[in-house]
Structures are given as structure tokens and as C-alpha cells.
Amino acid sequence: MKFKLDIKANAIDSFNEALSKYEQGQNGDLKAFKFSIAHLAHSIELVLKMYLQTLEENLVFSKCFKEVLKRSKADGTDLLSAYKALEGEEYDFGQLIHGHTSLHTVTVEQALSIVKCEVCGITGNNFVDQDFIDDINWMKDLRNAIEHFEFEFTAKEVRLCIGRLVRGLAEFTDIFSLFDLDREVGEDRVHIFKVLADEYEHALSEANISVSEQKHLLFAGVRPKHQMFIDWNVYTCPSCGNDTMIPNEDSSSGYRCTLEGCENEESEDIEVDCDICGASWPNGEMTSWEDTYTYVCPRCENPEAW
Ligand SMILES: [Zn+2]
Ligand SMILES: [Zn+2]
Numbered sequence: 001m002k003f004k005l006d007i008k009a010n011a012i013d014s015f016n017e018a019l020s021k022y023e024q025g026q027n028g029d030l031k032a033f034k035f036s037i038a039h040l041a042h043s044i045e046l047v048l049k050m051y052l053q054t055l056e057e058n059l060v061f062s063k064c065f066k067e068v069l070k071r072s073k074a075d076g077t078d079l080l081s082a083y084k085a086l087e088g089e090e091y092d093f094g095q096l097i098h099g100h101t102s103l104h105t106v107t108v109e110q111a112l113s114i115v116k117c118e119v120c121g122i123t124g125n126n127f128v129d130q131d132f133i134d135d136i137n138w139m140k141d142l143r144n145a146i147e148h149f150e151f152e153f154t155a156k157e158v159r160l161c162i163g164r165l166v167r168g169l170a171e172f173t174d175i176f177s178l179f180d181l182d183r184e185v186g187e188d189r190v191h192i193f194k195v196l197a198d199e200y201e202h203a204l205s206e207a208n209i210s211v212s213e214q215k216h217l218l219f220a221g222v223r224p225k226h227q228m229f230i231d232w233n234v235y236t237c238p239s240c241g242n243d244t245m246i247p248n249e250d251s252s253s254g255y256r257c258t259l260e261g262c263e264n265e266e267s268e269d270i271e272v273d274c275d276i277c278g279a280s281w282p283n284g285e286m287t288s289w290e291d292t293y294t295y296v297c298p299r300c301e302n303p304e305a306w
Pocket of ligand 2: 274275276277278279296297298299300301
């Protein structure tokens with residue numbers, strides 16, 4: 001019982017640490033992402049162990065896991081079915097570890113190999129999303145890459161994956177009634193958690209980051225005096241309603257919304273030059289003259305009114 005409580009408390013501590021480091025990373029300290037990944041990886045590892053304990057308290061110990069593995073090989077079944085078979089025979093896992101003082105617990109791979117059975121719906125349910133498993137594997141690789149090699153992933157990739165893992169973890173802890181993740185998040189970190197846990201909020205925060213990054217790129221190295229000549233506008237996207245439409249070379253209108261899944265290119269607010277006088281106006285206010293001009297501004301259209 002003691003071990004059970006320790007796992008949960010540690011999982012939550014690590015999760016909160018991961019959020020703090022994530023915030024530091026987002027505030028420009030890119031190295032902090034590395035620690036965020038390490039804490040999140042630790043938290044997920046513990047949550048996977050908590051899952052094993054919902055099946056059988058002692059299944060977190062390698063000795064007991066190996067017994068299940070043995071059965072799975074003998075029966076030619078997957079691990080979860082093998083465990084269920086042993087459970088059905090009231091197999092005593094406790095006797096395997098009885099009297100042992102220093103016990104190894106299962107590795108992430110081992111825990112994951114049982115969790116995976118919940119994906120294929122062996123239990124008749126399709127509890128776990130394959131994407132969550134894939135992201136955990138990606139995270140494992142990333143953690144190893146960070147520890148042993150160079151940090152070769154972009155900050156954006158890391159942020160997106162952390163977001164998916166946080167959402168996957170929230171769902172996982174909920175489905176198996178392990179704990180209520182949003183209640184366990186420290187008050188000073190709730191704002192980060194909310195953004196990460198909500199797919200749309202997270203995409204929007206990424207879209208806003210793209211806007212400021214591209215603006216920064218464009219203005220970097222240009223003298224303040226000359227910055228006023230840079231043609232840079234941010235428009236409100238009429239499709240998603242966010243202030244995320246910025247210049248884009250590949251867009252036919254010259255602008256594209258940076259929100260993933262929206263990427264709208266049209267807005268009546270985008271300014272174009274009048275074919276007659278050359279002044280810039282929002283294209284929605286322009287008129288076309290048949291066979292002559294595509295864009296005619298209100299002044300040239302109706303000079304008397306001005
Ligand atoms: Zn949009
Ligand atoms: Zn004009």
C-alpha cells in the first residue's frame with residue numbers, strides 16, 4: 001500500500017515539475033525543455049506502473065512480470081490474456097516476491113507491452129489510443145537522444161509532442177481511474193496545463209508563436225528607421241477569428257492563417273494596390289472594372305464623393 005501511494009505522489013510531483021520546466025522553456029530558456037521531457041517521461045513511467053497495479057499490485061515487480069511473460073509464451077497469447085489466465089487460476093503473485101528486500105520494478109518497455117494490449121481491444125474495449133503509445137516511444141527516444149547525444153529536435157516539435165503526451169496522459173489516468181490530473185496540478189501551473197490539455201488552445205498558442213517568430217525574423221537586422229517600410233500586417237482571420245493571418249510566400253493572396261487546420265488565405269481586409277492610383281486599400285472595398293482593372297479604389301471609382 002505504501003508503494004502505491006509513493007508512486008502516485010511521485011507521478012504527480014514529476015508532472016508538476018514537467019509543467020514548470022515547460023513554462024521556462026516557452027519563456028526562452030530552451031534547455032528547460034530537456035528537463036521538462038525528463039520529468040514528463042518519469043511521470044508517465046510511474047503512471048504506467050499505476051496501471052499495472054490496477055491489474056495486480058505486484059505486477060510492477062519484474063519477477064511477477066516475467067511470470068506473465070512466461071505464461072504468454074507458453075500459451076501463445078498476448079500479455080494481458082496471459083495475466084487474466086493466471087488471475088483466473090488465482091495465481092499467487094505475492095509468493096514470488098515474498099522475503100525479497102531489493103526488488104527490481106518493470107521497465108517502461110515492459111509496462112508498455114501490457115498497456116499495448118488495451119489498444120488492440122483484446123479486452124473487448126479499445127481503451128488506449130495507439131498515438132499515445134507512439135508518442136511515449138518518441139519521448140523515450142528523445143530522452144535518450146538528450147542524454148546521450150545532441151538535442152536535435154526543434155523546440156516546436158518538442159512543444160507539440162509534450163502537448164499530445166499531456167492530453168494522452170490526462171485521458172489515460174481518467175480511463176483507468178488512476179487520478180484526476182487537472183485536480184492534481186499545482187495552482188501556479190494551472191494556466192500552462194490548461195493550454196496543453198486543450199488541443200485547440202495549444203494549437204492557438206503555437207499559431208501565435210509562429211506569428212511572433214516570423215515577425216521577429218523579418219524585422220531582425222533591419223534598422224529601426226527602415227522598419228516602417230516593411231510591409232507586414234497581421235489580420236484577423238475571418239475563418240477562425242484569431243489574429244493569426246500573416247504574410248506567406250506560398251499563398252495566392254499573400255497571406256495565410258498560422259493556425260494548424262485553418263490555414264485560411266482569404267480576407268477582405270488584405271490590402272491591395274489600386275490599379276489606377278496605386279494606393280493601398282482593403283481588397284473588400286475595391287471594385288473591378290470589366291476588361292480593364294481588377295482593383296479600383298473607392299476614390300478612383302467615385303472621385304466626386306471625395
Ligand atoms: Zn484562421
Ligand atoms: Zn485609386
